[in-house]
Each structure stands twice: as structure tokens, then as C-alpha cells.
Amino acid sequence: MAMNISAWSIRHPLPSVVFSIILLLLGWVSFTKLAITRLPSADIPVISVAVAQFGAAPAELEAQVTKTIEDGVSGVEGVRHISSSITDGLSVTTVQFALETNTDRALNDIKDAVTRVRANLPQNVNEPLIQRVDVIGLPIVTYAAISPGKTPEQLSWFVDDVVKRALQGVRGVAQVERIGGVEREILVSLDPDRLQAAGLTAVDVSRRLRGTNVDLAGGRAEIGKNDQAIRTLAGAKTLNELAGTMISLPSGGEVRLEDLGTVTDTIADRRTFARLNGEPVVALGIKRSKGASDVVVAEAVQKRIDTLKEAYPDVDLKLIDTSVDFTKGNYDAAMATLFEGATLAVIVVFLFLRDFRATVIAAISLPLSIFPAFWVMDLLGFSLNLVSFLAITLSTGILVDDAIVEIENIVRHMRMG
Template identity: 60%
Template sequence: SKIRLNLPRTIDEPIINRVEIAGLPIMVYGASAPAMTPEDLSWFVDDVVARSIQGVRGVGGVERLGGVAREVRVTLKPDRLLALGITAADVNRQLRLTSADMAGGRGEVGGQEQSIRTLAASATLDTLGATSIVVTGNRKVRLDELATLTDTAEEPRTFARFNGEPVVAFAISRSAGASDADVSVGVADRIAALHAANPGVRFDLIDTSVTNTVGNYHSAMLGLLEGSALAVIVVLLFLKDWRATLIAAVALPLSVLPTFWGMSTLGFSLNAVSLLAITLVTGILVDDAIVEIENIVRHMRMGKSPYRAALEAADEIGLAVIAITATIIAIFAPVSFMGGIAGQYFKQFGLTIAAAVFMSLLVARLITPLLAAYFLRDQQRHEH
């Protein structure tokens, strides 16, 4: 309202809409059919294509871009109106009352509550022309006696072109919580089925954000695998024991897999932010296990058996390992509770890191000593 006061009074009233990122289209298709008129193709997209695609699991909406919409033009005859003593406003009001398409309440059908819709609009031009209009003296005349009815198309306000050719495009958005990749596959299959049933209509994929989404996922997974491999190699170089290295390496999947369960419990999805968090925390996930296994190996070099070394080493540094993990959680967890737009972006980031580090602590304290006790070899007995 404050900005409106600074704008010229002669302009059209500005329309302000809230844009939800989750509601933006993820795919835009174009439909073309040389044998169809723009009106017929637009109707085909609205009545056949849109209804079919909206039945795909995860699709939130289908919006037509370009094309034209059907418009029935009622051109009143001034001489007839004057002779019958009725005005254009009276005709308009009566048409609004007789051509209704609105909610009609609720009803119970088959033991279930169903919404009821009142459909009183004319289906054909002849039906509309036969509509009775009340004139002076409570007489009734047909609408086509007062006006000329023309079945035409509205003035085009938008257009879509693909490779220089006019098309009727339609944008597809996903519903909240749906996977972009799953929706993309489902829509592609439905488009293929529509093309098979209507070979005269060609469908082209004009734009999609799913390619970037899938690419980001593969890049993140590749980075996770590379980071895991490098972490294992570094552990092997320092411990110089393939058994100890294998125990430390097992901590990675044992920490990551429960993290996915925690993300699902919190309502998080595998997206760029959560995958980035897991990728960045890859090295940290083996830290606790490395500290545990290194201390166990040190105790074994003192002549202790693997079982005794695992018990004493784990008990010796238990508090230090817990303190390290608690410090990392205390640093990253508050990031998820920041306010504003930045807080919405980093909500999954901080909690994902905190969950992954907590899972690595459980693995280091519960599983790593157990594996070391039964998997590491007694060096003294091996030397004898």
C-alpha cells in the first residue's frame, strides 16, 4: 500500500502474488498438431492432457501457457432491446443467474461425504440461445432473439513458441514432498501414452529443472564416494594395518545409513543441502572410529590381547570422544534454528550434520571396540 501511493494513478491496479519456490514448474512441455486449429489444440491440452497428467502421482498442477480459450460472444441488438423495454444490464444479470457453475455444499454418497457442485451453464451454443430472458410485462423471449451469438476464441494474451514454431505449452509443478525425479518419470510415461493414443499431436520437452536436480544428486554421491575412499586411504597410510583400516572404514556406512533414517524421521529429503551436509561430514564420521582404533592398536602393542586392549582403550578415551562429538553438534545444530530465509535454507544442513556425527559416536563407542576385539590379530601370538 505504501508503494502504491508513489505510483501514477492512471496505471492499472498492481497485482501482488506470493511466489512459492516449491510451487514453481519443474517441467514445461509443448504440444503441436498441424491438423488442429489453435482453438482445438488448446481445448485438447486443457481437457485431455491436463486431466491425464494430473492423475500422475506427485503432480501438483498443470498450467497451460499460450494457446487460446473458448469464448462465446453475445452481441446484443439495440433496436430489439429498446422495443422490448429491457437494458443490457438486465440481460447480463439474468444470464449470470441462469449460467451458474459454483459449489453446492456437501452430500453423503455411499456412506462417504462428497462435495456437490452446481453446473447450470449451457453446454452448446443452441442451448444458450434458447435461454429465456424476462422482459417488460413478465414476457419471456429467447436470448437469440435479442442478440447474435458467436462461438469464437478470446483475444490471445500469451503465446509460446518452440524452435520458431507456435505451440501450446503447459507447465507441470510437483506437489509438496514429491520427488522431482519420480514426477518427471511418471509424466514422461504419461506423455508417451498420450502420444500413442493421439499420433497427430507432437509433444516436446521445452524446459526442465529435473536435469539439474539429478545432476546435483549424482555429483554429491560421487563426492561422497571419493571422500570415503580418500579417508580410508589416509587411515591405511597412518595405521599401516589393513584390519584396523577396515574397521575404521566400516564406520562410514554404519554412520551414514542411520543418518538417512534420522532425516526421514525429521521429514527431510535428499536434496542439495542435505547431501552437501553428508558430503562435508564424511571425514568427521571416521574421526571417532580412528581415535578408538588407534588407541586400541597402541594398547595391543603393549602386549595386551585384542579383547583386553579394546576394553581398556575404549574406557580410557570414552569421555574425550564424547566431548569431541558434543562440540561438533553444539556448533552445527544451532544453524538449523536461524531465522529468516537463510534459516529455511540451512534447517536441514545443521540437523543432518548433527545426526550424522551423533550416529558416528554411537558406532565408535558401541561397534568399533567390538569389531577390534574379535577382528584384530594378537601381534605377540602371531610373532611366536
């Protein structure tokens, strides 16, 4: 005989009540933990392969490196699209997989494919750098740093050295992007006549600077029965030290860098600009990490901003844009719809059935039907976002309709005996 779950539950109410309470509690706890975001977190399987070859022209890289890498990874299972970008000395190949592909498996497959074609690459290329591309969305909040008493250079250094470092330590912050301001640049202007007289080229000087002006790990040594890390510090600490770098000549001698041209501490060409009320400012866009809540991250960032304002009163950090208000609005609207639908269902049951018992059953059964869904969402890694809010709103209407029909049908059969 087939088991009738409804009849068994009526005859044994205690297990059903306990099970319902457990589901309700699990759903409530999960509901309080669910991240509130604007859009769902997307794990898009994209892998990049970067190969550097110092001094190589784009045409040379395309023929010897890029084509070899593309041919090697094109046979990997699940590859949907391959694109490459080439600049002087660097080739970057981006491999996009089908959405259902596991990113970790795709990364391992690409590593294996590159290993197989590694012997076909030029011997003087650097080891290919293979990594997954984390797709980070738009900034959730944007601040502007304003300080009339600071120059654009000083304000940019302050944002980079103080504000960005402070915000990057906030839990849930994936990236702090500076918009506007200036970038420091050490410009080496070589004199063609001096280069020709010394028998050098600009590539020779660049290669020499890259090879000497660098700090490297030098291994380990036992000092006083303790292992100590050894580093070779060859990077120039001052502008004069860099200008005094010795450049080897083909004839066997050496010449100072400053004798081949001029070394200037300047700023790079501006590529981004930020203005607020017509005045130039330095803006900061904060992006959340995957799985973090927009609301929680924005509140934590604001607390850190308030701390910075107290520590540095001469710099005004002003909130100029936020998507969190829109996200909060969606959340409030979805919760209001859920509450209104449940309330109307209870009222309709009471008005039309005139049965207090049926009304109580409707008031209890609706949250018992809704909250376990939040537990499942938490287990599956979902968040409360625009898509899930839409699903909650639609399911609320269906749930209310079904609840009214079912309760009315039960009461009718009970009255019929």
C-alpha cells in the same frame, strides 16, 4: 559410579553389533525411500478469504467487505502480513502467518474470525470461502505439443481434454499448467439501442444468464427402494439454445437473448504464448505435489507421455525443459563426494597406520555413522534436496577428519599398552 558405554559395549559386543546392524538397515531402507527434489518442501501458512457479491463495484467491495474482513482477521495470533485484491464482484484477502505457525490452526483461527464479523457484511454477499493456499513450486518438466495438421483451437482442446487429464492422473502430479494455445469463449454482444428499447441493462441480462444457465443439485428421491440423486439441468448445451434464452422484461414480458444482440462462439484474448524454434506451440508445465520426488514424478510423467504418443501419433509431445537433470546432478555429486571421502579415509588410515584391523574398523564405522542419519531424515519428513546435499557434503568432510583422528588415537593408545 558413572556408566561407561564404551567399556560396556566392548565387554558385551553382541547387543552393540545387533543395534548397529538395525540402524544400518533402517538407514538403508529410508535412503531408498527418500524423495529426491531440487528444493526443500515448504509449508508456508497462507490463508485466503474470498467473498463474492454479484454486481458490486470495487469501491463498494472495499468499503463494505474487504475492510471488514481485514479488520476481523488482523487480530488473529501469528498474522504477519495481510493483502487484498478486488475485482468486479469479488474480494480476495490473503493472510500470511509467521513460518512457525501451524497451518491447520491458522485456518481454524481465520474461520472463527470471519464468523465473528459475518453479520457486518452485506446481506446479499455469498458465503465467504476460506481455504489454505498451497504454494506449488516451478514446473519440474515442460512439454510442447506440436501438430501441423491441427488448428490452434483443435490442439488446445486436445491438450485440455486428453493430455492434461491423463497427466493429472499420475501419482505425485499436483498441477498441469497449459502455456499458450487458446481458450474457448461464448461472447454475448448486446446492442445498446435494443437494450434501451426493452428497458434493460447489461447487468440485468448478465444476472438472468447467471441465474438460469446453471446446473444445480435438486436433492434426493427414493426410486425403486433406492436413493437417487436429483439434479436440475438448466445449462445451455448448444449455442442456439443459449441464444434462445428468454430474458424477463420490466414490463412483464420476455424477449430472446438473440433479439438483444449477437451470441458468438469464439476464442478469448490470448494471455500466454509459447513458441518453439519460432513456431507457435501449446506447452505444458508439470508441477509435483508436496513430498513427491522430482525424479520419480518425472519418470512417471514420461511413461504416460510415451503412452499418449502411441495412442495419438499425429501429435508430437516433446520435452523442452526440465530441472530434473540438475537435481540428478546434485544427487550424483553428493553421493560421489560421500563415497570418495569414505574411500580416502580408509586409504589414509591404511597408509599411515599400516594396521589392517584399524583399516577394517574405519571401513565399517563410516557407513554405520552415515546411514542412520537417513533414517532420521525420513522420520522428520526431509528429502534429498539442494540443502540436504550441501549438509551431506560438509558433514562428510567433518566425519572423515574425525574418523582419522579417532582411529589414529585408538591405535596409538593400543600400541602404548
